[in-house]
Amino acid sequence: MSRRAWRWLIPASALPVLALLAYGFRVNPREIPSPLVGRPAPSFTLTAFDGAPVTLEAQRGRVVVVNFWASWCYPACYDEAPVLERSWRAYRDRGVVVIGVDIQDTTEAAKNFVRDFGLTFPNARDPSGKVSVDYGTYGVPETFFIDRRGRIRAKHVGALTDGVVRVHVDALLAEPAG
Amino acid sequence: MIPELGYGAAIVALALALWGAVTAALGARTGRPALLLSAQHAAVGVFVLVTACFALLTYAFLTFDFSVRYVATNTNLGTPFYYRITGVWGALEGSIILWAWMLALYTVIVILRHRVSARAFYPWVLTVMLGVLAFFLLVMTVAAPPFARSSPVPADGRGLNPLLEDTGMITHPVALYLGFTGLTVPFAFALAALITGRVGDAWITLTRRWTIVAWYFLSLGLLIGGWWSYHVLGWGGYWAWDPVENAAFMPWLTATAFLHSVMIQERRRMLKLWNLSLVILTFGLTLFGTFLTRSGVIASVHAFTQGAIGAFFLSFLALVLLTGLGLLAWRWDALHAQGALDSIVSRESAFLLNNVLLVAVTFTVFFGTVFPLLSEVARGVKVSVGAPFFNQVNVPLFLALIFLMGVGPLIAWRRASLDNLRRNFLAPVLVGVVAAAGFFALGVRSAIAVLTLALTVFVAATIAVDFARATRARLRVGERLFPAMRGLLLRHNRRYGGFVVHLGILIIAVGVTGSQAWSVQTETTLRRGESAELAGYRVRFEDLTASEESNHFKVAGAFTVSNGRVLGVLRPAKKFYPQEQSPIAYVDYRLGLNEDIYLVLGDFARDGSQATVKLLVNRLVSWIWIGGLVLTLGALLAILPERRKGA
Numbered sequence: 001m002s003r004r005a006w007r008w009l010i011p012a013s014a015l016p017v018l019a020l021l022a023y024g025f026r027v028n029p030r031e032i033p034s035p036l037v038g039r040p041a042p043s044f045t046l047t048a049f050d051g052a053p054v055t056l057e058a059q060r061g062r063v064v065v066v067n068f069w070a071s072w073c074y075p076a077c078y079d080e081a082p083v084l085e086r087s088w089r090a091y092r093d094r095g096v097v098v099i100g101v102d103i104q105d106t107t108e109a110a111k112n113f114v115r116d117f118g119l120t121f122p123n124a125r126d127p128s129g130k131v132s133v134d135y136g137t138y139g140v141p142e143t144f145f146i147d148r149r150g151r152i153r154a155k156h157v158g159a160l161t162d163g164v165v166r167v168h169v170d171a172l173l174a175e176p177a178g
Numbered sequence: 179m180i181p182e183l184g185y186g187a188a189i190v191a192l193a194l195a196l197w198g199a200v201t202a203a204l205g206a207r208t209g210r211p212a213l214l215l216s217a218q219h220a221a222v223g224v225f226v227l228v229t230a231c232f233a234l235l236t237y238a239f240l241t242f243d244f245s246v247r248y249v250a251t252n253t254n255l256g257t258p259f260y261y262r263i264t265g266v267w268g269a270l271e272g273s274i275i276l277w278a279w280m281l282a283l284y285t286v287i288v289i290l291r292h293r294v295s296a297r298a299f300y301p302w303v304l305t306v307m308l309g310v311l312a313f314f315l316l317v318m319t320v321a322a323p324p325f326a327r328s329s330p331v332p333a334d335g336r337g338l339n340p341l342l343e344d345t346g347m348i349t350h351p352v353a354l355y356l357g358f359t360g361l362t363v364p365f366a367f368a369l370a371a372l373i374t375g376r377v378g379d380a381w382i383t384l385t386r387r388w389t390i391v392a393w394y395f396l397s398l399g400l401l402i403g404g405w406w407s408y409h410v411l412g413w414g415g416y417w418a419w420d421p422v423e424n425a426a427f428m429p430w431l432t433a434t435a436f437l438h439s440v441m442i443q444e445r446r447r448m449l450k451l452w453n454l455s456l457v458i459l460t461f462g463l464t465l466f467g468t469f470l471t472r473s474g475v476i477a478s479v480h481a482f483t484q485g486a487i488g489a490f491f492l493s494f495l496a497l498v499l500l501t502g503l504g505l506l507a508w509r510w511d512a513l514h515a516q517g518a519l520d521s522i523v524s525r526e527s528a529f530l531l532n533n534v535l536l537v538a539v540t541f542t543v544f545f546g547t548v549f550p551l552l553s554e555v556a557r558g559v560k561v562s563v564g565a566p567f568f569n570q571v572n573v574p575l576f577l578a579l580i581f582l583m584g585v586g587p588l589i590a591w592r593r594a595s596l597d598n599l600r601r602n603f604l605a606p607v608l609v610g611v612v613a614a615a616g617f618f619a620l621g622v623r624s625a626i627a628v629l630t631l632a633l634t635v636f637v638a639a640t641i642a643v644d645f646a647r648a649t650r651a652r653l654r655v656g657e658r659l660f661p662a663m664r665g666l667l668l669r670h671n672r673r674y675g676g677f678v679v680h681l682g683i684l685i686i687a688v689g690v691t692g693s694q695a696w697s698v699q700t701e702t703t704l705r706r707g708e709s710a711e712l713a714g715y716r717v718r719f720e721d722l723t724a725s726e727e728s729n730h731f732k733v734a735g736a737f738t739v740s741n742g743r744v745l746g747v748l749r750p751a752k753k754f755y756p757q758e759q760s761p762i763a764y765v766d767y768r769l770g771l772n773e774d775i776y777l778v779l780g781d782f783a784r785d786g787s788q789a790t791v792k793l794l795v796n797r798l799v800s801w802i803w804i805g806g807l808v809l810t811l812g813a814l815l816a817i818l819p820e821r822r823k824g825a
Contacts, residue, residue: 010506011503075251116330
């Protein structure tokens with residue numbers, strides 16, 4: 001290489017660094033594996049906003065989607081609330097239950113949330129925070145997918161999309177019952 | 179309404195900035211004043227519009243306008259008035275507005291100051307500054323729009339990150355961003371110098387004070403950040419080599435190197451290529467820092483959000499580096515060094531070595547920061563590099579830098595004679611050696627601590643020697659003592675401002691050494707009425723109280739601290755915010771010149787019968803804040819206009 005050509009190595013030297021940084025986009029630091037996946041789902045009994053009891057045990061034999069949310073969790077919980085309602089309506093006749101667990105919230109704000117989004121699946125407050133501790137939630141929203149035998153099979157952090165629900169629920173429905 | 183107004187203003191500002199950048203460049207090429215005038219008007223228009231955006235967002239915060247998504251995610255009805263204002267720049271989108279606003283402000287000041295005085299560079303400077311501004315406005319309108327609408331409009335917002343509810347948060351980002359954006363000015367001048375081919379000293383003389391101003395704000399931002407970390411994060415430290423801290427530290431290091439190396443270019447016409455590279459690198463590092471904190475590529479304690487923004491910043495960083503370095507390569511022939519080093523024992527070589535060391539520190543910090551990425555590329559495993567790496571590699575470099583701080587300002591240019599060395603350094607070296615022996619005799623056993631303290635004394639002695647000699651010279655011509663000293667500081671303010679900054683750094687070095695070597699801590703669980711002891715302090719657990727604050731629930735412990743006599747009651751607490759998954763520690767402390775006693779509340783029994791508390795006795799930490807104050811005063815002195823007449 002001639003002496004004059006060498007100088008173009010100056011800008012070229014920036015390229016490997018830029019390439020390294022671009023590589024960084026491929027990784028997702030938010031993906032935290034849950035040690036609970038594959039283990040039996042912790043049982044709970046709560047009282048729904050309409051006064052009915054909500055018991056996980058009673059749902060044995062059905063695929064259960066447990067969603068932890070809060071009314072102050074804007075925007076993620078606002079984004080996923082319609083998704084949950086849609087999924088519930090689409091799957092309820094196929095042996096799927098959606099349960100919303102409202103944590104660190106006030107009853108009034110939570111009730112307004114349920115009303116505003118027209119949620120019809122069971123939603124209950126976790127007043128003591130015990131359920132969210134049992135499930136090891138880091139924040140809201142987090143969603144657990146539980147199979148017919150009552151084991152946690154997947155966990156999703158952040159707002160749900162129709163696609164995410166479909167993938168997990170369809171996979172669990174495809175498994176033989178019992 | 180506010181989302182539409184703000185969004186509209188941002189889009190018009192973006193169009194104006196692009197228009198201004200193009201017309202200024204055309205003006206530079208054709209020499210038509212009308213084009214340049216149009217660019218100027220566009221720049222002023224951008225400033226007005228960004229100011230309007232800022233005002234609108236602030237208004238939305240103050241009136242809890244949750245139809246603005248950003249307001250809904252960063253405030254709630256319980257957020258106190260004060261933090262509704264700082265909330266404006268508490269997260270990504272708002273911080274971009276603040277950034278753009280400062281950049282627009284700097285652009286207007288550059289127009290006012292340099293329209294006439296820097297005629298040759300000015301059109302290109304305007305092009306570069308408006309180009310950078312256009313980038314931030316693009317981010318504001320596309321990647322992270324602060325005026326995005328929320329639908330449905332929530333009844334209440336999410337609330338500000340509780341860690342940001344601190345007075346430090348009003349000044350820390352503002353100072354840091356003033357530093358970051360301020361570095362755009364020397365960068366714009368450097369590019370203008372390369373484009374026009376006027377790569378002599380003119381651009382350096384024109385931007386010298388700009389660089390010091392930016393450096394001053396950057397230093398202030400770093401110091402306030404350290405203070406925030408110390409009294410908010412509750413781990414008792416002020417610096418953790420966290421990626422975000424590193425991101426702000428790296429441009430500071432290269433800017434410091436630049437402030438020194440320009441002196442060689444001014445004096446000896448050397449290092450043209452080096453200086454231009456440093457300025458481009460420094461600006462690139464400010465963007466890198468923003469990229470790092472905003473892209474989520476590297477996990478950090480204060481990572482903002484992730485998303486499209488990372489790709490935006492990375493693309494812009496690529497554009498800046500490739501353009502800047504490409505221009506350097508293009509002007510290669512004009513940048514060849516003219517001077518040469520006459521001797522290793524000279525001020526030039528001391529400054530050069532200082533630059534090499536500062537860049538070496540920058541490199542190691544950069545390496546450590548991106549190491550998780552590197553290891554993932556190489557081995558598929560994400561491994562972080564902790565503080566031990568940074569400390570081990572950098573402490574020797576810092577010590578060498580302190581040594582040079584004593585040598586550089588006093589040693590002769592070109593070639594130092596033996597006589598020059600003896601005259602300037604014999605006494606300080608002796609004082610340093612005596613100090614080392616003294617510290618050893620006082621029981622300091624850590625080699626690094628003895629070395630740091632002795633070097634500090636040595637450098638302080640060189641400053642004293644210089645100042646005393648200069649004062650004596652003035653006394654000889656009949657001035658009185660105090661006017662003579664004041665005259666020195668004000669007339670040679672750049673030199674003595676530099677010395678004051680050096681003194682500040684020395685004081686900080688003592689603080690860092692002391693806190694690293696002599697701080698002690700313990701953690702213990704106490705029943706009510708029980709006491710724990712640490713380093714002569716006695717801490718008794720009195721009781722636990724709970725209270726409901728406007729936007730959180732607080733549990734505070736009361737601990738009586740005494741060391742022979744009662745010093746007072748400290749009340750460290752845990753704050754429970756509904757939007758946070760874990761409680762936020764609220765530390766309590768009693769600061770002293772020699773040591774701070776610092777309490778962090780851990781777990782506690784719900785009935786208040788017992789509590790776990792972490793006790794720290796941090797030594798000499800206050801010296802860091804005092805040194806910081808001295809440092810910023812020195813920088814202010816150096817910013818003053820030079821009053822020196824003639825030589």
